[in-house]
Structures are given as C-alpha cells and as structure tokens.
Amino acid sequence: MIVTVTANPALDVTYSVKTLTPNTTHRVIETHEQAGGKGVNVSRVLTALGRRTTAVLPLAGANGIAVQDDLKRAGVTHCVVPGGGPTRRTIAVAADDDVTMLNEPGAAPDDGWWHTLTGVVHGLLPGAQVLVVSGSLPAGLPPSAYRALVVLAHQRGLPVILDSDGLPLTAALDARPTLVKPNGAELLAATGLTDPLEAARALKDLGAQSVIASLGPDGILAVTPDGTWRACLPASFTIRGNPTGAGDAAVASLAAALADAVPWPLALADAVALSAATVAAPYAGRFDRDLHQALLPAVHIEAL
Amino acid sequence: MIVTVTANPALDVTYSVKTLTPNTTHRVIETHEQAGGKGVNVSRVLTALGRRTTAVLPLAGANGIAVQDDLKRAGVTHCVVPGGGPTRRTIAVAADDDVTMLNEPGAAPDDGWWHTLTGVVHGLLPGAQVLVVSGSLPAGLPPSAYRALVVLAHQRGLPVILDSDGLPLTAALDARPTLVKPNGAELLAATGLTDPLEAARALKDLGAQSVIASLGPDGILAVTPDGTWRACLPASFTIRGNPTGAGDAAVASLAAALADAVPWPLALADAVALSAATVAAPYAGRFDRDLHQALLPAVHIEAL
DSSP, X not given: OEEEEESSOEEEEEEEOSOOOTTSEEEOSEEEEEEESHHHHHHHHHHHTTOOEEEEEOOOHHHHHHHHHHHHXXXXXXXXXXXXXXXXXXXXXXXXTEEEEEEOOOXXXXXXXXXXXXXXXXXXXXXXXXXXXXXXXXXXXXXXXHHHHHHHHHHTTOOEEEEOOHHHHHTTGGGOOSEEOOBXXXXXXXXXXXXXXXXXXXXXHTTOSEEEEEOGGGOEEEEETTEEEEEEOOTTOOOOSOOTTHHHHHHHHHHHHHHHTOOHHHHHHHHHHHHHHHHTSSSTTOOOHHHHHHHGGGOEEEEO | OEEEEESSOEEXXXXXXXXXOTTSEEEOSEEEEEEESHHHHHHHHHHHTTXXXXXXXXXXXXXXXXXXXXXXXXXXXXEEOTTOOOOEEEEEEEETTEEEEEEOOOOOOOTTHHHHHHHHXXXXXXXXXXEEEESOOOTTOOTTHHHHHHHHHHHTTOOEEEEOOHHHHHTTGGGOOSEEOOBXXXXXXXXXXXSHHHHHHHHHHTTOSEEEEEOGGGOEEEEETXXXXXXXXXXXXXXXXXXXXXXXXXXXXXXXXXXXXXXXXXXXXXXXXXXXXXHTSSSTTOOOHHHXXXXXXGOEEEEO
C-alpha cells in the first residue's frame, strides 16, 4: 500500500471561458470540480492503476465536504486528519490554450494538528510500502515539518518520496529522502542553478538519495545512486492538453516502481508515458489508459 | 415584512490579487465569501436597516451549505426551497481598481421545483407588505416564470418590485409590476434605446407601473405615475469602492418606501444615498451607515 500525505489539499475548480479579459464579466461555459492537492492526485492515479493507496489529508468546511464527496466518487481510500483549517480552493480559468490559476493559500490549522497528522501516518506505516509527501504546507507550520515525516518512514525502513518545493523541500534533504521530484522551476528556485543536471546533482549532494526532475516536454532527468538518465518521448510526439497533474502522475508511477523494486530505466519509461497520458486527459489525476500503454515502448532512455 | 425571491442564488467569492495577468499563476492575498444573489443582497440590506424581511431561495450542495452558514451569521431570515440544483458560485477577482467576474450559470432544478417555490411565496404573502423578485432564472425555466409571481402578488393586493433583465423582465411587463429597476445596460438591452429616459418610458408603456433606472454615478431616473424625476449626488461627490450590490441597495430602499408609502422624492433620495453608501462598503449587501445618513440631505432631486 502506498500512503500519500497532502497537508494542504484543495477543492480544485476549473472554469472554461472563451477568453479571459481582466476587468470584464465572464459567463462560465463549463465548471468542473474535484478533490485537489498533489498527494490527492497521486492517490487518484494509483487508484486508477489498481494499486492500493491511502490518502491522508485534512478536510474542513463546505469545500472539505465537496472534496470528500469527490474522493468517494473516485473510490480513493482516504484518512481525514481532524483539526485542519477550512479547506481552500484553487481556481483554474481555462481559455483556449491558456490556463490562469488563482490559488487560495489556505488557513492555519489548530495547534497540535501536525501532531495528529503524524500520528495518523504512524498508524498507517506498518501496512505501507512507500510514503509519498506532496505539495505545500498550510500556513503556520515550520518548514521542517516534512523532515519529520521522512525520518518517521526511514525508522520503519520505508522509502519516502518528497515532492515539495522551497524550504519544506530543502529543509528535509539532510534526512535523506529516497526520492525528490522537483520540476524545472523548483530545481532553479532550490539551487539557483539554471542547468537542470547541475541543479539535480546539487540536491543529491545535499542529501536526497535520488533526484528525479520532471521537465515538461523535455521528459525526466534522473540522478540516482545507480546512474544518471534522461528519459523522454521522441521530439516528433506532441502531446497537447492540460499539464496540471503530470508531475503527480510521474510520482504515482515512481511510487509504484519503488514498491515493486522496478529497475530505474523501466521505472523512468513508465513515469514519462504516464505523465504524457495525463497531459492528454482534461483534469489532474486522470490519464488516457490506451495512450499510457501505447507510449511506453516509445520512451527514449539515455544514460548520461 | 418584505419577501425577496432569489431564484438563482450563489456563493459569492471575492479574491484580492495584486494584478490579474492571464496565463499566469496568482496567489490569492485575501478571500471573502458570502451568500449572494440580488434578492439575498436586498434582504441583507433590509436586515441591517432593521426591517423585517424573509429571503426565499433554493440551496443545495456544498456551496448551499456555505450560503446558509453566511445567512445565519448575518441574521437574515430565509426560507429554503428544496429541489434546486447545486448552488452556483460567482468569483470576483479584485485587483487595484479592476474587478473581473466569473459567473457560473447554475444548474437546472428538479421538475416541479418552480411549483414548490411558488407555493412557498404564496404561503408568505399574507404576512408581507411588498414582494421583491430579483436576478436571473436558473437554467431550464421558462422566461415567463417571474410573470406568475407578479400575478400572485397582485392577487393579494401587494406591490411587486421586479429587478431582472432580458426576457424574464420583458415577459413580465404586461402583468404590470409595481416597479422595475433596470440599470443602464439592462435598459438598453430591453429596449434597444440608448437614451435612458426614452428607454424607461418605453418599459412603462409596456406595462411597468414605475420604472426606476439605476445609472451608477449618474444616480437614479424615475418614471412613475406621479411624475418623472432624476435623483443624484452633486458632481463634487465622488464615492469610490465596489459598485456590486449598489442596485440591490436601491431596491431595498425602494421596497421599504413602498411598504411605508413614502412619497417619491423622499424615496428616491434615500435610494441614492443608500446606494452610494453601499459602494463605499467593500462587499455587496453592506453599507456605511454614517455615510448613508450624511449623504441623504445632499441628494439633488430634479423633476423632469
């Protein structure tokens, strides 16, 4: 079983409009809403892949009810950590090929809430193969909070994937997370280095056992103890669609690979194919199953 | 008691951002949410004025829960009509002096829902002095729906204010609503006439007993059986703020005036002062009490 932690989940709302023009009134053509947050997306993908997963997350208020309703519809097993602040929303305004995001930061949880969350994770670890910790921290928590979860999983001998950015990522590196998965912007922000390979190596030097960077259409760059690879689709493949959640699909794929001890090149090929199949699906956490299988043999793996 | 009907209410969400730039990601600085819809705003203002009012509206789903929580907080008496579709949201993105609106259209209610709403209104009319019917119709209802409410109130001998636009407004005119309150854009859309006075007279010719047009900073234009007036603040008064809900404040003021049989010039002065005091408050349905009282003697009334 793969346990995901989403400390700052959201109700993700997508509005389709013709074009977005500031200072005017828009009639929304289509509204879609679903449970959101990076760990939630990972658990949604794992559920669709037929893997056992449990999403750990706080939920409160009217948005929390809507998130839970969607998790139930999607069949995603979840543990609700009480004491969080009212669940926030994110709004994606989709117009033609543009997406404009409005992200609520989220309210501060009650005192002692992180202790409760840690307790819930602790209780799930005996049945877990991998712990995945994803996304931002809610307001009011120290940036070292994720570090404690990495330590907790290692004490149980479990691999941990940490997919966060900024201080919550860098403050956890010396606890040696099994795998971190920054994207290009997060690599640059964490290291100040513009070359992704140099930046990934720097995060490894700081303690991450493996660094798997998701670089959008440029595929994946993997710096691991067993070698360094670049995995991508041929340049002739253009996947159009919604890139939101593509990185979370890669994390889901990598978590499954860690659980099954799949060799890196095979794991990376699946992560690239599943990410691309997610871009082709309209919403985060969904993927085109046929495309996933069709793309798998096309992924090009290069050892660096 | 003043009964308001809001057939298509919303959870009104306001996001403050620094500037809105399409195709980028924004961190929301401040989130405000409240019960929305024009009739709800009218009842909120009447409640704050110390008038007895009952808001009739459908509520369903997670947004419906949030709307009801806010109505309870604000002390607004309300009757929920069961069988409506999930309550919609509107998003106002406020940046500097710009407001960008994203309006969900709202889901279609169950079959027979309008019959239930009419029954609820029928039950409230014996205790009512004025009926106010405000805003858009939810999907799936015939544009003549509001006409039936006008007829219902007249059968009880009650005055009716209809504040809607498009077909739901024009299809009800031959039932002789006591008062309609279009704004400038709605006047133009309903009549095709660019001159507000000509347009207001045209709506009166079509059946409205009185037409009170709210023209923003240009004040109010009133075409009534007792005379035609223009009411506005002196040009030297500039009220800056959020104009959303200013028209609803005017309706609240006019409903109270109809209930008390206040002469037109006094009624119009209060409507102008209360609208301006609403612009000065940050959210629809709120107003600055001191400003309301201070502006009242400054309103200029001109008989045309």
